[in-house]
Amino acid sequence: MAFNTAEAADQLLGEGDIPPVHEVNAEGTSPFLLTSDHYGRILPRALGDLGISESELSRHIGWDIGIAGVAERMANMLNAHLIAQRYSRLVIDCNRPPGVASSIPVMSETTAIPRNEGISESERAARRREIFDPYHHRIGAVIDSRLRDERPTVLVSLHSFTPHYAGVARPWHIGALYNRDTVLPKLLLQHLRSEGDLVVGDNEPYAASDLTDYTIPVHGEARGLLNTGIEIRQDLIADQSGQQRWAERLARIFAAIEMELKPGLLAR
Numbered sequence: 526m527a528f529n530t531a532e533a534a535d536q537l538l539g540e541g542d543i544p545p546v547h548e549v550n551a552e553g554t555s556p557f558l559l560t561s562d563h564y565g566r567i568l569p570r571a572l573g574d575l576g577i578s579e580s581e582l583s584r585h586i587g588w589d590i591g592i593a594g595v596a597e598r599m600a601n602m603l604n605a606h607l608i609a610q611r612y613s614r615l616v617i618d619c620n621r622p623p624g625v626a627s628s629i630p631v632m633s634e635t636t637a638i639p640r641n642e643g644i645s646e647s648e649r650a651a652r653r654r655e656i657f658d659p660y661h662h663r664i665g666a667v668i669d670s671r672l673r674d675e676r677p678t679v680l681v682s683l684h685s686f687t688p689h690y691a692g693v694a695r696p697w698h699i700g701a702l703y704n705r706d707t708v709l710p711k712l713l714l715q716h717l718r719s720e721g722d723l724v725v726g727d728n729e730p731y732a733a734s735d736l737t738d739y740t741i742p743v744h745g746e747a748r749g750l751l752n753t754g755i756e757i758r759q760d761l762i763a764d765q766s767g768q769q770r771w772a773e774r775l776a777r778i779f780a781a782i783e784m785e786l787k788p789g790l791l792a793r
């Protein structure tokens with residue numbers, strides 16, 4: 526393969542590849558800044574099919590099924606800025622610290638990713654430089670600019686999770702994921718529970734942490750923003766009507782939360 530030469534390995538995205546960062550409502554007036562690390566599942570042309578089948582790529586290991594449709598709708602309903610990443614998490618996971626094993630996985634759940642095995646440092650660096658960095662630099666720049674303009678900014682990181690993992694069924698419909706924020710996740714959990722028809726995960730199906738996450742610790746916690754992660758079960762948002770229902774529900778809840786947050790907190 527051409528990737529054996531240093532010059533070729535220096536570049537990942539080329540002609541015919543689209544930029545990694547996708548944005549909706551960049552001028553949105555909502556305090557909520559929405560992010561979607563696992564929004565898309567496209568592959569750079571240079572990586573072929575990563576050595577896996579289309580059916581594997583379209584499973585949850587390739588992206589967060591259904592979240593794109595929820596995120597787009599929420600951005601429009603709330604008039605909120607959404608920043609999303611279009612390439613598959615199997616190319617580089619935008620919610621992992623670069624360098625950890627799951628950043629560029631050679632195995633995801635039980636599926637081997639042959640094209641990720643034994644890659645050079647230079648290819649690793651290219652994936653970071655051309656996909657991970659532009660996405661996170663954009664989020665960082667948007668937060669900088671909002672804070673400079675003294676615009677209230679609350680980070681909401683949107684994800685979806687597989688109904689079964691390693692053979693175990695997951696009962697939750699939705700979960701709030703957090704680590705250090707003691708304000709927003711608590712409010713969100715209260716609202717979700719008072720819906721009455723939901724099995725709500727409190728840091729389930731997993732908790733946010735510095736080692737297993739990137740967006741919340743780096744853009745939420747380190748910047749001192751109110752923040753939460755949200756995980757929606759994928760079978761509930763697999764089609765457009767599910768995405769619409771969940772976006773409506775969450776937009777209604779976040780509109781209520783905005784009213785409840787003290788102005789002092791919103792202005793952080």
Ligand SMILES: [Zn+2]
Binds near residue numbers: 589
């Ligand atoms: Zn995700």
